[in-house]
Amino acid sequence: xxxxxKSLISLSLLSFLFACGSQPAAxxxxxxxxxxxxGFAPANLTGLAVATFAGGxxxxxxxxFEEIKGVKQVVSGYAGGTKANxxxxxxxxxxTGHTETVQIYYDPKVVTYQKLADxxxxxxxxxxxxxxxxxxxxxxxxxxxxxxxxxxxxxxxATIARVNASKQYDGKIVTEVVPFQKFWPAEVEHQGYYRxxxxxxxxxxxxxxxxxxxxxxxxxxxxxPL
Numbered sequence: 001x002x003x004x005x006k007s008l009i010s011l012s013l014l015s016f017l018f019a020c021g022s023q024p025a026a027x028x029x030x031x032x033x034x035x036x037x038x039g040f041a042p043a044n045l046t047g048l049a050v051a052t053f054a055g056g057x058x059x060x061x062x063x064x065f066e067e068i069k070g071v072k073q074v075v076s077g078y079a080g081g082t083k084a085n086x087x088x089x090x091x092x093x094x095x096t097g098h099t100e101t102v103q104i105y106y107d108p109k110v111v112t113y114q115k116l117a118d119x120x121x122x123x124x125x126x127x128x129x130x131x132x133x134x135x136x137x138x139x140x141x142x143x144x145x146x147x148x149x150x151x152x153x154x155x156x157x158a159t160i161a162r163v164n165a166s167k168q169y170d171g172k173i174v175t176e177v178v179p180f181q182k183f184w185p186a187e188v189e190h191q192g193y194y195r196x197x198x199x200x201x202x203x204x205x206x207x208x209x210x211x212x213x214x215x216x217x218x219x220x221x222x223x224x225p226l
Contacts, residue, residue, distance in 0.1 A: 020057030020100070020136050020202060021088055021190070040185070042073050042105050049108045051116050051152075052079060052180055054101040054144040055125030056133025060207035061102045063194035064124045064214040069223050070110025075103045076193075077185040080144055080176070085184055091140050099142045103183045113152055115221065117159045120145065121173065123217040124210060127163075128171035134206055143173075146180035153177065 042048060055061050058076035066074045078086050081098030091098045104116060121127050126134075127143045147153040156177045164172055185191075193200075194207055219226050 020059060020141070020206075021092060022202070040073075041075065041103075045105070047107060047109070048072060048105050049113065050148070051104040051106065051113060052101060052146040052148075052183055053104070053116075053120045053124075054079065054099040054142065054146075055120060055127070056100065056141045056143070056210075057136055057202075057207065058100040058102050058186065058190065059193045059203065060210040061100075061124055062192070063207070064211050065102060065104050065116070065119070067211075067215065067223055068106075068111060068116075068119065068218065068221050070107045071104055071223075072107060073105045075105075075183075075185050076190045077101055077103060077183050079103075079146055079180070079183045080142075080178065084182075088187055088190065092138075094138055094140060097139070098184070099140050099144055100186075101144070101146075101183060103185075111221070114155055114159070117145070117155055119214060119218055119221075121159050121163050121175070122168060123214045126169065127160075127173040127175045128169045130174045143175040145175055145177050146183075147177065148180045153179075 053061065053065075062074045062076045065071055077100075078091050078096070078098035079101040081091070081096040083090060083096040083098070086096045086098050090096050091100070106116065125143060129143065131137065131139050131142045133141045133143075145156045147156055160173045160175065160177070163169070194203055194211065197203055215222060215226060
């Protein structure tokens with residue numbers, strides 16, 4: 001049995017036991033508070049801009065962008081659907097149209113929207129996977145970039161064209177590029193989850209590799225360089 005087959009079997013087993021959002025009973029009942037920067041928009045938005053991306057499980061996406069210089073706060077949540085104030089269970093049931101999303105509050109004088117788009121399309125997830133990311137399958141894990149201005153749309157489309165032309169991936173990018181409408185913060189237990197639960201099997205076997213990929217690919221842009 002070759003390594004690729006072994007890897008696929010391991011991911012299939014992992015997805016059955018520990019899908020993103022699934023928490024062992026002890027963790028689900030934990031009363032540990034989220035880190036102070038998670039779960040809420042900054043109290044003072046002066047001078048900050050906002051970017052909204054969906055790239056599979058929000059646990060890894062939140063941590064990856066949280067480590068970038070100029071990013072003030074990252075909130076995990078849901079976007080792209082029709083139901084107001086959805087719960088994790090409703091999104092997981094595939095009835096709301098939402099995808100797991102992160103909302104990034106950043107200082108454009110320190111980090112540009114282009115840089116965030118580069119991280120999103122080249123390092124934080126695989127934008128060529130349709131309605132899934134690794135072991136997580138379903139439209140709630142689809143790749144999407146939500147733009148707020150015509151300029152952001154141009155940046156997203158140009159970045160996709162450039163990455164496709166680079167042949168970084170075997171397939172073409174399937175990320176939805178759609179106008180931003182509404183972002184709904186996820187439940188408090190999902191905020192800052194990567195740092196609060198490093199022992200979670202999903203964090204160890206899936207999320208950690210994604211975060212590490214961003215750290216290596218954008219080491220010069222980290223708040224705490226490697």
